[in-house]
Amino acid sequence: DAGVIQSPRHEVTEMGQEVTLRCKLISGHNSLFWYRQTMMRGLELLIYFNNNVPIDDSGMPEDRFSAKMPNASFSTLKIQPSEPRDSAVYFCASSIQGGDTEAFFGQGTRLTVV
Amino acid sequence: GENVEQHPSTLSVQEGDSAVIKCTYSDSASNYFPWYKQELGKRPQLIIDIRSNVGEKKDQRIAVTLNKTAKHFSLHITETQPEDSAVYFCAASTSKDGNKLVFGAGTILRVKS
Numbered sequence: 001d002a003g004v005i006q007s008p009r010h011e012v013t014e015m016g017q018e019v020t021l022r023c024k025l026i027s028g029h030n031s032l033f034w035y036r037q038t039m040m041r042g043l044e045l046l047i048y049f050n051n052n053v054p055i056d057d058s059g060m061p062e063d064r065f066s067a068k069m070p071n072a073s074f075s076t077l078k079i080q081p082s083e084p085r086d087s088a089v090y091f092c093a094s095s096i097q098g099g100d101t102e103a104f105f106g107q108g109t110r111l112t113v114v
Numbered sequence: 115g116e117n118v119e120q121h122p123s124t125l126s127v128q129e130g131d132s133a134v135i136k137c138t139y140s141d142s143a144s145n146y147f148p149w150y151k152q153e154l155g156k157r158p159q160l161i162i163d164i165r166s167n168v169g170e171k172k173d174q175r176i177a178v179t180l181n182k183t184a185k186h187f188s189l190h191i192t193e194t195q196p197e198d199s200a201v202y203f204c205a206a207s208t209s210k211d212g213n214k215l216v217f218g219a220g221t222i223l224r225v226k227s
Contacts, residue, residue: 042203042220043217043220048215055214058115095213097213098209100213105158
């Protein structure tokens with residue numbers, strides 16, 4: 001297995017544009033986490049899913065952020081419209097649901113909004 | 115919800131010395147405590163984890179201890195080497211919340227040679 005795969009690796013966009021980040025889970029995993037990493041705020045949990053169902057989205061900063069799991073192996077995080085303060089590295093991670101199993105991270109997407 | 119606090123935020127040690135990073139958590143239902151290492155520009159990767167039915171776990175130069183009563187856990191690295199320099203994150207998870215995984219703020223460890 002290639003592990004958790006994120007795309008794109010880097011994204012530079014202008015303020016106001018829509019941004020879509022993508023994540024492919026490890027085969028057989030059924031929990032999916034989206035994190036945002038910045039120097040100031042560390043690794044913030046934005047939202048997580050179990051079996052394609054969003055469990056807790058309390059970390060999503062604003063209505064401009066939305067996340068979906070259209071199927072068991074794929075997720076998207078959308079920002080519309082994007083703002084400069086959204087610039088960060090966004091990670092997704094997947095695991096096997098159970099509360100005590102390793103979460104594997106993707107390589108991350110470095111987003112820059114200018 | 116769960117809150118994880120981590121100290122110190124930066125730690126500088128001489129090569130060969132030990133390093134200790136401490137974390138506290140708020141939710142007594144948390145039952146899984148992983149530690150991740152993140153090198154510059156890379157993804158976080160698991161280095162060791164401990165479950166709530168165990169008080170201590172060791173893997174070569176790395177050990178983790180858990181005190182459920184006090185709700186704190188610690189990472190111990192012995193005989194530090196320059197390649198141990200990285201950012202270390204503790205985390206806590208509970209199956210009660212469908213395994214919500216919450217991270218501490220991270221510790222920048224520098225090992226001086």
